Amino acid sequence: MRTKIPLAICFLSGAIMFLQYFSRHPMAKTVYSGILDWWQIIFAFTLFVGVAAFIKNGVKSISRRNDAPYKAVSLAGLLLMPILALIGGVKFGSPFLWVFDNMQAPMQSTVFSLLAFFVASASFRGFRARTIPAAILLVSAVFVLLGRIPIADYITQSFSSAAFWIQDYPSMAARRAILIGIGLGSMTTALRVILGIERTYLQGER
């Protein structure tokens, strides 16, 4: 029973969602809307689980003095933002948006911008034409880099054309192959789950 009931629920949910796609019957539409509502509700509860786990781990780390200052700051942030939102609202000009705009956004942008420095360093130290495929990759990268800047057009418009060609043909062919692979893989996995062949979500019980 412990495995049969979840398997039956899974099969029914999957089969209903699959069949309703091909039906215009009002009943199918009602069922579909109901499932979408439930999906939202269930997901909203997972957010509570996430916040609770974050608080629990943070408190545990502080009590063990493991990265305590960082955990304290992250917990303070977690508590401060809802308090600001509750007190001052979330409207334009509220303290909540001020903190978001002047603290969180600049901090995240700063961390993200560090990537440019590592890319520059890596391009000097690691991007070498050691083999023919590496040389092709290197030349393509230079063309795409040049194609993404307007100054290259002052020299010749061929850089932009070359960058577009690389994007539109070799790069897209590879991406399409990956996407088709992902699509077929997703479909196979979905069928395996619906038919009860794939049972890892039951923690391996058979």
Place this chain on the structure above:
Amino acid sequence: MTSQRVRWIIFGSLFVLAVVSYLITIKLKIRPSPQVQKTYDYIETLPPSSVLLISFDHEASSLPEIKPIAQVILRHAFSRNLRIIGMSLFAEGTAIGYNMLSETAREFDKGYGSDFVFLGFKPQYISAILGMGESIRSVFPEDYLGNPLDSLPLMKHIDNYDSISMVISIADGDRAVQWIEYAGARYNQKILAGLTAAMITTYDPYLNSGQLYSVVGGLKGAAEYETLYGRPGSGSRGLLAQTTSHIFIIALIIIGNIIYFRNRASRKGRG
């Protein structure tokens, strides 16, 4: 020269280059790409009062690259008297989107509720996108500020994608793919993406197949759009910094390879 010193020289040079080129003003000749031109033409030809749904599907970290794209599209839309519904499928995009929409609406003296609305954030993006195809009210019974949707004049006659001309996803990841796969494929909704430059190639197959209407990508895309709109903004200003950084990286690649081949030749000579 030690590798630590080389790293410091690279980091320092890139920093100086980026800051100086951001501060100086050099007008670059910007040629709009076909994709940006297509986007501009579409918004330009929409009848006034048409509704655009703009979803701010990004984090704060990509703001310097994403904001110019969103800003110029919003400016163009408001200047054409189009009405805008804002929302976000990323928690962080909520505050950013609301702020950006409110700021730009102020520039054009547009009123909340009649000219633009911000619905806020919904977790579980797939069910939100699919749900909005059935009824926006069922997914967002209230807007971001807690107003019931029926109390907002703009939302009175809008219940699903049928009344929306285009969905524009301003994304730094693959969230626009979900808009294409669910709103586009199931509800035949026209989708446009404003993307970070690094993400453009991910969307090429969708663009080529026509599932994605068009793309405005990176600072270059924003600058091209600003050129068409006739009002240079942060995209055009940031483009010079991006240009010098790209040239610097190309120079580093070339110098690195010259050193590599010289060392290899001298090793062979000794051996």
